[in-house]
Each structure stands twice: as structure tokens, then as C-alpha cells.
Amino acid sequence: METDWLILDRRTVLVTAITLFAVFAGSSVLIVVPIWAQSEAGPAALAWCVGGTLAVTIGSAIADHLRWRTTRYRLTESRLEMHSGILFKRRRSLARERIRNVDLTANVLLRAFGLVRLSIGTGEKVSEGDGQTIVLDPITRAGGERLRTDLLHRARTDTGTGADADSAPALASWSPQWVRYVPLSIFTLLIAAGAAGAVFQVAEWFGVPGLPVEWAQTLADRFGAWPALLGAVVVFVVLGAIGLTALGLEAWWGYRLERAHGTLRVRRGLLTSRSISFDEARVRGVDLVEPLGIRLARAARLDVLATGLSADAEKQESATLVPASPRAVPVAVAERLLGEALPGLSPHPRAARNRRLFRAGLVVVGLVAAVGVLVGLTRPTAFWTSVMIVAAIIGSVVAVAVAVDGARSLGNALTPDHLVARRGSIRRSTVALSRPGIIGWRIRQSVFQRRVGVLTVTATTAASRGRYSVVDVGEGAGLDLADEAVPGLLRPFLVSAEPMGADTESAGTRG
Template identity: 35%
Template sequence: MTTHDDGWVRLDPRTIPATTTVAAAALAATAVPVALGMLLSGLGLGWVLLWTVGGTLVGTAAAAVGETVRLAVTRYRVDPHRIERRVSFLSSTTTTLSTSRVRNVEISADIVQRRLGIATVRLASGETDGSRMTLGALDRVAAEDLRRRLLAERATTDTSEILRLDPRWVRYAPASVMTPLFGLLGIGLVLQVADWFGAVPEVLAWIWNRIGGLPIPVIAVGVLVLALLAGTIASVALFIENWWNLRLDHHEDGSLELRRGLVVGRHTTFDGRRIRGVTLHEPPGFRALGAARLDVIASGVGIGKDEDGKQKQSPGLVPAAPRDVPTGVARQVLGEPVPTGLVAHPSAARRRRLVRATAVIAVLTAVGLVPAVIWVWLWWVPVLAFATSAAVALWAAVDNARGLGHAVTGGVVALRKGSLLRRTDILEREGILGCNIRRSPLQRRAGLATLVVTAAGGGGAFRLPDVGLEQAPELWRTAGPVWDHLAEPRS
């Protein structure tokens, strides 16, 4: 790391071999299925080696050149008032972030960076979609010094450990709603690679020669089992990568310090003054096992990208674990227990969901009738469509209605909704900025309304559908007396 007279500092040059090594590994891993696809398509071994080995070498060299150029044109400097990053190539771009506005700091290092003693630093300001800055990569010691310097006394206050990973929690990973999607994605990826080289007919023929004699229902069940097996492996692998070595510390000022990761280690600090609440995730699989997952609601933290197109810091605090674990952490963060015994919504909310479910059943059954009308021997298609859609849609409607609820305590407001993606947003009342009331024509007839609570954290808006009109005032008044002017909406 080189410092110039004007205070500008170069990034650590060890980022070049680190990035080059990671790129080479990724290209080599990609070359394996590509080579198999080429061989299945009948391409000669020499051409296969030329495209895969040669492509890996060219890609690796390009990554090394690109990282060398990035290192040469990038500088940063820190003074008592701001941190700046300048990129001078064809034009000069300077990004500035006030040190007093830095609220979240994340230090990450993949396995190669850890071996080389460097890390990537990501900074975020206090606004919901505020300024962000990434410095990759710095010496590990310099990265930790920068974190302490930006967070000032918050980085050195007394802390208490409130959570450490229990390896047995990995058993909850396959219960995620993403597990079957991961499996189907894996199967689709194999076919996509085969399609690149025109080998899909050969692959499908190879599969059909082995299972073609089986009844169609058995084949369907086999595909489902294969997808679930592949999805389970992917879910477990992602859990281990994301949450291994988990440790969560709580500072005296309310800040949180999270360390986690196997291949890519992450060290994230959340400013206690910007934490606005937590979200408890309980999809059906987790509920069946008595588990839940916890996210933090804080400024500059959330899923997706901010207004500058940069990835937000992950909100994850606790992975899938026995429900007592995330609720216990939530109690530490919020300073009071997670509300229980939420207020149920009116029966009209359930009727709305049952009507929607009936419409879905009718549409899917009608679609299933089309092949049965053309080919009589396919009479079982509409029957299967009706039975399957009725079972799924009616269960989802009832479960969704049962999940609707809210609670207001002295310090927090809890909003629960959803079925497959059930979540409970628990917001600190001090962080609630305002409320919006939305009513569709059908909601007006049913005496219901959708309440949107605005807070400076996460996505900024937390939606609670189908609240009874007599229940809404208690919720909107949690934003303060200024919202008392919201009279009960007219029917």
C-alpha cells in the first residue's frame, strides 16, 4: 500500500493474484460441463481442449490485466471528515462519503484473500438507499483499522456475544421454499449447457432409453425426487457457505457485529442508531419444524440493489434455527420480547382469499379441459388439474388468512402476513415515519383496507393487507399524533 504526499493511497497489490486465482478457478469449473457438452455433440478432443483450456488461459490473463489496470487507476484517502475514492482512467471520477454518515461497515474476504492477508471493505451511509463505497482490496490490518476509525467509539465499546452457530441447524436448510427451485434450476442448467452444443436430443434420448418404459406418474415422481435431492444438496451447501463460523455480538450502544462465512468470510457492523426493527421469516417448512429465520431492518441494508445499482448489505442476522433462537436475538435487538397473540383480521379477509382461490381453480381446470376435449383418453388431465389446484389453492388461502395479524406494544409494532413467504415485521415505534391507507373497490365493499407503514430501513414500506377499518386507527397512530387527522375512510 503506497501513500502519496496528497494523502491518496493505492489499493493493496495482492488483489491482482487474488482476483486472478478466483477467476481461473471459476473458468476451470465452467470448462468441465462445457467440455462434456462438446464431447456429446461430437466435437473432436483437440478442439475441446483448445476451447476449454485455451479459453481458461485467455480469461485468466484478461482478469489479471483488468485487475492490474483497476489497481493502477484507483486511489482512496481518509481524513477526519470524509473518505474519498478516485478512479482516473479516460476521465476522473471521485466518490465521497462523509465519515460521520457511515453507519454500516462490511469487511469480506474469500478464501484466497484470507490466505493473502487482504479484504474488501464496503461502506454504507445512514439513508435507506444512501451512498455506498467499496474498497477492494486492502490489507486486512488496514481494513480493520479503517473500520475502527470510521465507527469511532462504536467499534471499541464493550460487547456481549448473543449468538454462535450450532452446526445442527443445517438440518433446517432443506425446509426453505427455495429448495425445489434450486433443484429445477440445476436440471435446467444441465439442459441449457447441452443446448449450447446441440446435444439436447442425445441427452434426452439417453435418459428416455432408461426410463421410457415406466408409467408417466412414476417418471413425474422421479423427476420431483431428483429435483428435491439436488435442491437439498444446494441448500445445505449455501447454508454452510453463508453461515459457517457465525458469531453475533451486541454492543452497549445497540450496534451489532456479525461474523460469518466459510469460503467468503464477512465481518459486518450495523449501527444501533439506524436499526429500525427485525423481520421473522417462517415459510411452511420452517413452521412445520418449529424454526424461523431473522433479518435486521436498518438503513442502507436490504435485498437487491440501491439507487446507484450497488448491492445492498445483507440483512441476514440469524439463519434457519429453532424459533426460540431468532426470537431471543430479536428480544436483544429490540429491547423487549417479540409480540405474541397477534390480533386476527376480520373474516372478510378470509373470504377474499377463498374467492381468489376458487377463481384459480376454475381457470386451471378449464385449461386442463382443452387437451381432454381434443383427445378423449386424456380425461384424467382436468381431473388432476382440479384436484391439485383445489388442494394447493384452498390450503394457501386458508393459511394466508390465518397468518394475517398485528400487534401494538409500548415499543414495537408487529405486522404479519403471507403463507409460502410468511413474514413478521417487528418495527420500533420510534422509527415509524408515517402510514398510508389504500382501499380497492372490493376492499371498500368488504370494509377492509391495506395499511402501508413507512420506516427508514429495509425497503422503507411495510405492507399489511386487509386490515379491518376499526383496527386501522390503532396502527396508524403508532406513527405519532400527527397522523390522528386520518379519519376513518368512508365506505
């Protein structure tokens, strides 16, 4: 075991200098070219930009050199330690048994120099400065692989370079056909809306804020209002799809899920390579996620539920084991990890569907009322009145469809080792949670649930989000499910002749 103090790779200074020089040089071009073309201040602007670029590059390189000289780290039998700081010294220390994640990332420049950024954390928080994370930026790839192996309590390879990971069997690997699922996301529409807003922002920068409106008016006069509106929507949605596809390709190109020596490892990335590792001893289940867009294409993705994994990991995609792909792929991986097949699910009572239809009805009434108020107060043109009416009709149909689909998606089951619960429509989620990993129950029944005889049973666990619910299940079926999933945990709370109150919670917890 290495106990000597080690240093970061000294090429970090060169990487920092090249990066900042490229950024500031590119920004300078965008500044100088318009000034040179429109005024005589071009040479002065060029001189200022060149001087500023050189000053920032040299200053940053010196600061990074000082950071390199003052940063030390070492791995002992029990701890990973790091000392750093130029003006203020910082000493960080993580107990090896508390380390939950070891991630390697490398952008194009780091890869060119054979370097990586190694992030080691307990998973308790997501901030690098919270004392729960140590970042070694950069070290050699060989050193990063060796340290990752040591921290995850695995035997080193003969070469010490982590080459055993390259020969590990793959549970799943990237297929170029999967790219077709990337734009089937709500983010496509968000990027499209962002692109539309960017048109107005750029027009304002150039002093013509009304230009996009003039273009829209010209198109409406030439092709008609509705064709122009639909054409603009199509154009921006296509742009959003292209942008999201590019981001998906960069993030998941070369994806490979490996399983070796009790470790799950996800490797992916086109320009920036990423390597994320999970210790199987800390895995508490999986989540088969089917957002509406990719579900309609019969696809899904698979996330891991693991102790020490932050709830924000789902937003950052660091919890994803299998990206959006044909549903059979993540299902097969899930069953291999769980050691058993995903079961058929028991449906929830009709009252669960009625509750969702009632909420959808409220949405319909709200939309109709909103259109009526807007038309009465603003008295818009016939075109905008028809736009609002069409939007209300579409919204009403969507609300009812989501309610019906959400009720149909509800289901639960118990296997010998896992509690399986499914819910959601826009984002349907099928969670398979390890029964030994359940540490408590939360039983909730609102006034409205009590009137129709349903309740929500929530399993608490130390993994990921910490709570996973079986929603709107029948009273008797829900309590029996919780009692059977972890025998003895909830039973003391069920031995009572008094019914639950109108809006009450009860919970059982084990240490």
C-alpha cells in the first residue's frame, strides 16, 4: 500500500494555459472583428485583447503552478488524505469504508496528454468543497485507474493500469441505433423554446429587436397565419432535436457497462470521457425509467439505486446504468443485476383511476375558465382566440389521457428479494427495491384517499432518493404488502383496533 505523499501531474500548468488561451483568443476574435469592420478602433481593440489574453493566460498558469506545488495526497490502509491551498491550507481526509463513488473524467485536452480528473466522494453531498469529496485534477490515467481499483478494494492488476476493466464482460454496450431515442424527450421542446428566445436576444444585440416579429408577419402574410405558426414550430423543434442529439452523442458515445470483481462500471463520452463506478455491495435496486417519448418508441433507460448516491445524481445522469435503448436491453440488465426476473404487477383499485380522472377534470375546467377570462378581458383577434381555444382543447385531451395512462401504469409486486412498484405517465418509473434494504415504512392516507379506501405506502431506504412509494393502493392490500415485504417491521403498528384518522401518517423504522 502506498503511504508516501504523491503530487498531481505537473502538466496541469500546460493544460490550464492552453485552455484559457483558447477561450480568450476565441472571445477576442468575436470582439475585434466587428470593431475592426465598423470603426478605426480596430488596432487598439486588437492590442487590448492580445494583451489581456496573454496576461490572463500567464497569470492563470502561475496560479495553477502554485496549486500544483502545494497539493499532496496519499492513500493509507484506512484513509485517503489530501493537503492543498496556496494562502490557506486545507487538509481533507476520507475514511476508505465511507467512500461510495470514484469517477474519472477527461476532456479532449486531458485525453491528449493522457491525464484524467479523479473525483472521490462519500455521496453525502454534491459540492466539491463540502469536505465529503476529494478531487485530484489531474493525474495520469494509469494512476487514476490504479487508485480507483485500490479504493474499491479490488486487487491490482499485474501492470497496475486497470487493464482488467478492458477485458471485463460487458452487460451492455453502445449501439449507434440508440441515437434515435435521444430527441424523444421534453428537453427537445425546451431547447426549441430556448432557440426561439435566442433569436430575439441576438436581434436585440444588433439593435433590431423587432426584426423577428417582422419576419413572422411577413411569413404570415405570405403563407397564412396557421401555416406560418406551424412551420415555425416545426423548424424550432427540429433545431431542438438536432441540438439534443448532439449532446446525447457527446455524452453516451462509446458507452459500455461492465461488471467485474463486484464492481459495476459505466464508461462513456465522445469528447469528454467519463468512468463511473458502483460497488455492488452498496446497490439496493434499480429503476426502469420510461419517459413518455421513449416509451412510445418502446424504449427505456435503467438507473441504479445505491447507498451514498445523491438524489441529484439522477439529474446529472451519473446514476444511469443503461441509456435510452430498446426496452429489452435495460430489462435484461436489470434482471441480471437483481438475480431474478421482473414480475407481473398487481393492478391498483378503480378508485385510483377515478382520483386521477377527477384531477384531470379540474384541469379541463381551469383551462376553459382561463380561455373565457382572457377572451373577455383582452378581446383578442379571431386568430389568437382560435389559438387559445385550440390550446385549451389540446390541454384537456392531454390531461385526460395522462390520467388514464397514469392509472393504468400503477402496479406493485413482491419477489423473494425485491419490492417492485410502478407509477407515472409522463415519466413512468418501475422501481425494484431490495427488501433487506428497506429500513422503514411511511403510511399516508389523506382525507380524499380515506373516502375511497386507498392509501400510499412509502418504503424508506438509505439508497438514492431515500423514499419509494406504492401510490393509491387498497388499504388492506397496501398494509399487507408492507408487512410481507419486511416481516415484523410494520406489525407492531398494525395491532390496533382504532382506524387511522382522516389525514394521518404512521411509520415503522428499524435500525
